[in-house]
Amino acid sequence: MIRPAASRPAAPEWRKSRSRLYAPSQLAAMADEQEPWDEARLLTTLAEVLEVYIPQIEPTTDLDTERREALRHHLDQAHAILANPEAPPSRYIGQRSVSAAQARTDAADDRVRALVELAEERDELVPQGHLRQLIVGGVPPGQHSDQEDAAIARAFRGYDAPSYDDLDVEWPAADTTTLEDYCSASRLLDERTSGEDHARAVARSLHVYADPAGASWLVEVVRAMEALMYARDCVDYVGAGKKKRERTQTLHTLQYHTWLWARHPEDGHLDESELQHCDYYETERASFDVENTKVQRMRTRLTLLYDCIGPALLLDPTWTTSSCMHVSAPFLGVLKAFDRAVSEDSVLADHRRERAEVSRETLVFLVDHMVSGQELNRYIEHFFKRCPAKCTLPS
Incomplete structure (x- = not known):
């Protein structure tokens, strides 16, 4: 050839x-x-x-x-x-590839167009009952693209906070013993249904993903915040200019060493120079690179989402540090195109900014209700001061 x-x-x-x-x-x-x-x-x-x-x-x-x-x-x-x-002739293969690529592009364009049309309607806030069902009952199953678009549309609308009258009835109370409630509900499934009855299997399939006290949701909120702050740390450290690549490589190497010490605790006493002489130093690099690339990809997606839809990202259990590792193929393109369309329309941009503030207040309100003590509240307040979403900043 x-x-x-x-x-x-x-x-x-x-x-x-x-x-x-x-x-x-x-x-x-x-x-x-x-x-x-x-x-x-x-x-x-x-x-x-x-x-x-x-x-x-x-x-x-x-x-x-x-x-x-x-x-x-x-x-x-x-x-x-x-x-x-x-x-077959390469021109045929090329035409087939172009046709498939064009079909994917058209599908992505349709998604963006539908999202912008929904945004232009500027619907009312998502009711607190809908948010509660997402948190406690779990995100409805479906294709990645459908779940993503539904979550982006909800985020643009913003999430309404429950009233004080609804809190104790509709939402898990503060300090609810999550495991006790969860295990009790599981045991009742066995008491109320027969193993030969399909109802038990159906009920338990839903129970597996239930979060009766919202504890799993709260953990994911904190994980997402930590991932976003870590991404900001990396940007602050690497910076710009001539030494950007050198600093990136330094950070990558330090992360690799930390990963190695955790993987080989018997060598935890070795310093960095000694670690580089271990037999596994080079052979383990490929495994680290694969894992690190996945995590970097997750943080990039999470950051782009946060800058586009703001605090609603943290409220909606559709978006987690795990789910952001598995998205539809054109997701980033759809998200960026939607963000660009909203940013270029002053009315939509102002609407998004207003609803993002409502979602932030809803998050703070719910956390204050569901968790006793002030440390988590201080943590969330610190996060929003340090990492404001781009869509919440004045244009």
Whole structure:
């Protein structure tokens, strides 16, 4: 497929560019000046351009990682077509790929359009009974895209706080013994239904995800806040300028060392220089990189969500540190497009800002009711001061 080095003329500039940060379009332009184009030559040149460009991308962010994975997919596809002359014509494969990509783009555009139309209606606040059902009963099952769009639409509306009269009746009281209530309800399932009756299995399938005192929800609220503050810590530390890449690499290495000490407690007494001489230091790196990439991706999604929909992110149990690791394929594109559409409309932007403040007050109100003591209240107050969502800031 790619010609042997001996049969090639002297390598042109675009093939010598491994040490220079050319974009694919620049590399292709250089190649275009020198290559006679036919379909096989085009694919071969594409493969060579990607071979040059992909190693230049250092996966320091989720976007870099996703870009590199996408380019690697294109490279593998080009090699596969070149290696199999009996395959259908590449132009057919290309058309099929373009059609599939266009279908995905159209579906994402439809999602954005529907969300913007819902936003323009500026519906009333989500009733407190609906929020209670989400927290105590769990998020209704469904496809990722449907759950995501429903949650974004709810967030734009904002969540109404329960009245004082409804608190004791509708919401778990402060200091409710979560495990006692949960286990008691489970035991009653066995007393009231037969094992031969499908009703027990159906009831327990719902009970598995129930959160009778809202304790799991509260834990997820704190986890999400910690993830958002950690993301802010990383931005503050890495900063900008010439040393940004160096600081990113330093932080990544320190995280790896911390991960290794937890994984190998028998070597916890070793300092960083000694740790680097352990047999497993290099071999464990791949496992860490996989885990770390997933967590980075989760934090990136969580941060983008928070900046787009504000404190409603914390109220809605649809969004957790776990669920943000598994989203629909076009989710980030849909979210960014929706955020851009709202930000460019002053009426919608003001409405979002007002409803975000209502959701923040609802969160503080519920936590104050559900937890005795002031430490969690102080924690939440500190979080909002340190990490205000972009959508809540004056335009």
